[in-house]
Amino acid sequence: MLLIRLLLFALIIFLIYSTIKYVLNPKRKLELAHDQKKYFFFDDQNNVRKNFLITYKGVLFEGEKYLGTTENSFDVVSIFIWPHRVSALKGMVSEDFLFIEIKVLEHYPNASIDWKSPVKEFMQKNRAQDTPFE
Template sequence: MWMIRFLLFALIIFLIYSLIKYLLNPKRKLELAHEQKRFFFLDNKNNVRKNFLITYKGVLFEGEKYLGTTENAFEVVNVFIWPHRIASLNGLVREDFEFIERKVHESYPNASIDWKSPIHEFMKKNNHSKSPFRDE
């Protein structure tokens, strides 16, 4: 009888542990934020070789980090970001991409951020259209 009680107690502890682990899982938080079209930045800063994921307004972005040297240390100096699905970019504006850049700079202040196509062309084109020397 005491063996059944012990196994039942162990099962309850295991279920509670599994539930807590599930609720605190960062991938689940990313998926939830993606469904709710909120911002979420999933990154393992200790592992430079592992890409980070960002969700913003229902669009999932992936970023690749490159290690380099700064004046004082080895740090992430380049970041390339691209969307998982280009069709999901519909409705995003320049300010959205600038917001994402600011958030990445909070984690990697010495990094230059480059967007992959087609965002790269959009950001470049949008920079030229805001020129004060443009004829209207």
């Protein structure tokens, strides 16, 4: 009888632990934000080799970080960002991509951000239109 009680107690502890791990899992938060078409930034800032994920307005973006030197230290100096599905970009405007750039720069202030195709061409075209001719 004592063994059954110990097993039941261990099962309850395991279920509570599993539930807490599930609720606090950042990947789950990313998926939830993606489904709700909200902004979420998922990154392991201590691991430069691991790409980060951003979801914004139902579009999932991935960013690749590159380490380099700044004046005082080694830091992330270059980031390439691309959408997972190009067809999901429908309806996005240049302000949406600028918002994502600002949010990435909050985490990596020394980085220069480059977009991969087709966002790169879209941003270049919009920046060219915003630049006054002299």
